[in-house]
Each structure stands twice: as structure tokens, then as C-alpha cells.
Amino acid sequence: MTLLEENFLREIRRNSEVTDYMRYPPIGTFSVDCGPERVRRSGPESTGQNCHASSRHEFIARFPNEQTMRVTFLGTSGAIPSTTRNPSALLVEREGDRLLFDCGEGTQRQMMRFRTGFDVEHVFLSHLHGDHVLGLTGLLQTWDFHERERPVAIHSPAGTRGQVEQLVSVSGGRPTYPVRITQVTAGDVVLNHEEYEVRAVAVDHRTRAVGYALVEDERRGRFDREKAEQELGIPPGPKYSKLHGGTPVEHDGRTIQPEEVVGPARPGRRFVYTGDTRPTEGVIEAAEDADLLVHDGTFIEEHSERARQTAHSTAREAATVANEAGAKRLAITHISTRYSGSAWRLESELQESFTGERGLVAEDGTQLKIPYPESDREFERTDHGE
Numbered sequence: 185m186t187l188l189e190e191n192f193l194r195e196i197r198r199n200s201e202v203t204d205y206m207r208y209p210p211i212g213t214f215s216v217d218c219g220p221e222r223v224r225r226s227g228p229e230s231t232g233q234n235c236h237a238s239s240r241h242e243f244i245a246r247f248p249n250e251q252t253m254r255v256t257f258l259g260t261s262g263a264i265p266s267t268t269r270n271p272s273a274l275l276v277e278r279e280g281d282r283l284l285f286d287c288g289e290g291t292q293r294q295m296m297r298f299r300t301g302f303d304v305e306h307v308f309l310s311h312l313h314g315d316h317v318l319g320l321t322g323l324l325q326t327w328d329f330h331e332r333e334r335p336v337a338i339h340s341p342a343g344t345r346g347q348v349e350q351l352v353s354v355s356g357g358r359p360t361y362p363v364r365i366t367q368v369t370a371g372d373v374v375l376n377h378e379e380y381e382v383r384a385v386a387v388d389h390r391t392r393a394v395g396y397a398l399v400e401d402e403r404r405g406r407f408d409r410e411k412a413e414q415e416l417g418i419p420p421g422p423k424y425s426k427l428h429g430g431t432p433v434e435h436d437g438r439t440i441q442p443e444e445v446v447g448p449a450r451p452g453r454r455f456v457y458t459g460d461t462r463p464t465e466g467v468i469e470a471a472e473d474a475d476l477l478v479h480d481g482t483f484i485e486e487h488s489e490r491a492r493q494t495a496h497s498t499a500r501e502a503a504t505v506a507n508e509a510g511a512k513r514l515a516i517t518h519i520s521t522r523y524s525g526s527a528w529r530l531e532s533e534l535q536e537s538f539t540g541e542r543g544l545v546a547e548d549g550t551q552l553k554i555p556y557p558e559s560d561r562e563f564e565r566t567d568h569g570e
């Protein structure tokens with residue numbers, strides 16, 4: 185089974201879990217997000233699997249080497265939630281992997297609301313202020329009710345283990361599945377996947393805090409099949425994969441070097457999440473050429489003094505960091521309740537200052553799809569309101 189097929193099966197299984205969970209709400213209708221089209225299905229018996237399968241095959245046919253990367257904003261409020269913004273949480277899905285960054289109060293309901301599912305293997309906490317972690321206890325408990333067996337890893341800044349342990353055990357007893365708590369310091373590789381790493385990033389929030397950067401490895405160059413077949417006369421077969429994998433092959437009495445048919449290595453994507461922070465050098469370094477930087481943008485410039493006092497950033501400061509880093513796209517989050525009716529003020533400051541490709545103020549339910557740098561696919565924003 186190829187890696188792609190394995191991931192596909194994992195995704196199907198995950199979808200069933202999501203749907204299973206949805207037996208709990210009253211029987212009604214729910215929608216399954218199938219890419220460009222939203223298909224409505226009724227009743228808890230619908231799994232959405234067929235619909236999902238066909239769009240998945242279509243996707244693979246159109247973009248054979250494309251690994252999806254989707255970011256969902258589950259909570260975008262500052263320290264206090266509002267009726268439209270939940271406290272901080274953000275889910276990154278990369279193929280079958282689901283990484284949760286921060287877990288503010290009510291995060292599990294947001295996962296249901298925006299239909300992301302909540303089968304997460306890694307939780308990355310930026311810091312231990314309540315608005316970033318108070319949803320963790322509830323989520324851990326729900327996994328327990330679901331008889332989860334797979335382990336979950338919780339990563340948090342060095343020196344916060346005791347607080348994380350309290351959050352895990354506060355509801356009386358530890359979960360029955362394994363919970364691993366790791367302590368991280370800026371610069372650490374927190375998660376080492378075969379295709380990417382998650383690294384801890386230095387931020388400035390006047391408490392034990394880190395940001396996180398998901399950095400994909402370089403990918404092999406494109407294989408020039410036409411040249412291999414027509415110019416060099418190599419028939420399709422195992423020699424193709426050898427060459428693509430970097431091994432020279434013998435053909436027609438001569439040695440063919442991989443460089444003859446394989447293009448230069450292609451860069452991966454880079455995603456950076458700051459959590460709460462003042463503008464800082466560590467983020468500028470980590471977000472160099474980032475495909476998406478998600479930065480604290482709590483205030484507008486008029487309240488910059490307040491931003492300094494509380495160790496947050498203004499929209500303009502976030503844009504300046506992104507500009508210096510050369511980030512392609514910037515989303516600001518952690519929006520103060522004082523802009524409940526006037527988020528446009530943040531938006532206009534951001535648009536005035538950010539010089540990259542796309543800047544936006546995240547809303548709860550905003551989903552962003554991040555394409556590879558050389559891809560024909562577009563950066564997409566979708567908003568899942570109610």
C-alpha cells in the first residue's frame with residue numbers, strides 16, 4: 185500500500201469517527217465538506233465516505249504529488265471570549281496528521297461546529313495563560329469517554345509541566361490512554377516527522393512561552409518522463425524510480441545520472457504560529473519566506489501602549505514582522521473584544537502595512553489551504569460561519 189493510500193484510509197477512518205460522534209446531537213442535518221461543493225446529507229447514518237472518496241481520488245488525479253495542508257482557526261479571541269470569537273486554538277491538518285496549537289476553553293465544541301473532527305495526536309501549547317489551555321481538560325475527558333487508546337503528546341514550554349499535569353488530572357484521575365507531556369525550549373525540534381519538523385520558536389510574552397514552526401523537508405525534483413522515455417530511450421519501469429530516488433542506472437551501455445532526468449529539489453512549506461507575543465527577532469527568523477505566518481494581532485495602533493503593557497502586538501506590528509521575514513501570507517488572531525464591532529480597523533491597518541501576497545484577520549471558522557510554492561493551486565480562504 186502506498187503512503188498516499190494509507191493516508192487516505194486513515195482519513196476515511198477518521199471521518200467515520202467524526203460521524204460517530206455526531207450521533208450525540210439531535211438527529212438533523214449536517215454537511216460534509218467535499219472541497220468545492222458542500223454536500224448536504226441528513227441523519228446520523230450518512231457517513232459521507234463515498235462523497236469524500238470521490239473528491240479525494242479527483243484530487244489525487246489532479247495533483248499527484250500534492251500533500252494537503254489546511255489551517256482551521258478554532259478560536260480567535262484575545263484573553264476574553266466574545267459571542268463570535270472563542271479563545272485561542274488552531275488546527276493544522278497535513279494529510280493524515282492533525283496538530284492542535286493551543287486549546288482555549290470550548291475548543292472541542294468549535295471542532296464539532298467547524299467539522300474538523302478531533303482526533304488529534306499532538307497538542308502544542310504556546311504558554312499556560314488560561315485563554316490558551318482551559319479547553320484541554322474537556323477535550324481529554326471526551327477522548328476518555330470515547331475509549332481512546334492511542335497516545336496523545338502535549339508539548340509545552342519548559343517549566344510548565346506541573347501546570348499541564350494539573351490540567352490533565354483536574355477532573356479526577358488520569359485518562360486511560362497514554363498522555364505524554366514534553367517540555368520544549370526555543371530551537372528544539374519538537375516533532376520529527378519523515379516529511380516535516382515542528383520546531384519551537386522564541387517569542388516575547390513575558391512568561392514561559394514559545395511559538396511553533398512547521399517546516400517541511402525539501403522534496404525531490406520533478407522527474408522528466410518525456411526526456412527519459414523519448415530522448416534517452418529508457419522504458420518505464422523500476423529504473424525510473426531508481427533515478428528519481430537519486431541512483432544512477434545503466435542503460436544502452438552507458439550510465440545515466442539522476443540529474444539528467446530529475447530537476448532541482450523543491451522547497452517545502454513553512455507555517456509559523458506565534459501564540460501571544462510582542463514583535464520579536466525570533467519570529468522574524470523563524471518566519472523567513474513563510475507560506476503562512478499566524479501572528480498575535482490583539483490591538484490596533486491607537487492602543488499600542490496597551491499592546492506593550494500586556495506583551496501583545498498590534499496589527500501593524502504583526503505586519504512589520506511579516507514584512508521583515510518576507511512571509512508570503514499573514515493572518516492575525518487573538519483579537520481583543522474591544523473590536524467586536526470594528527474588526528475592520530484591524531483589517532485596514534493590516535492591509536495598509538503588509539506588503540506580502542495576502543493578509544487577513546482570522547475569524548472563528550476561517551480555513552486556509554496552503555499550496556506548495558511552485559504549485560498551480562491557489563491559496564484558498566473559506567469561512568465556516570453558522
Ligand SMILES: [Zn+2]
Pocket residue numbers: 262263272313315316460518
Ligand atoms: Zn492569550
Ligand SMILES: [Zn+2]
Pocket residue numbers: 311313389460
Ligand atoms: Zn498570554
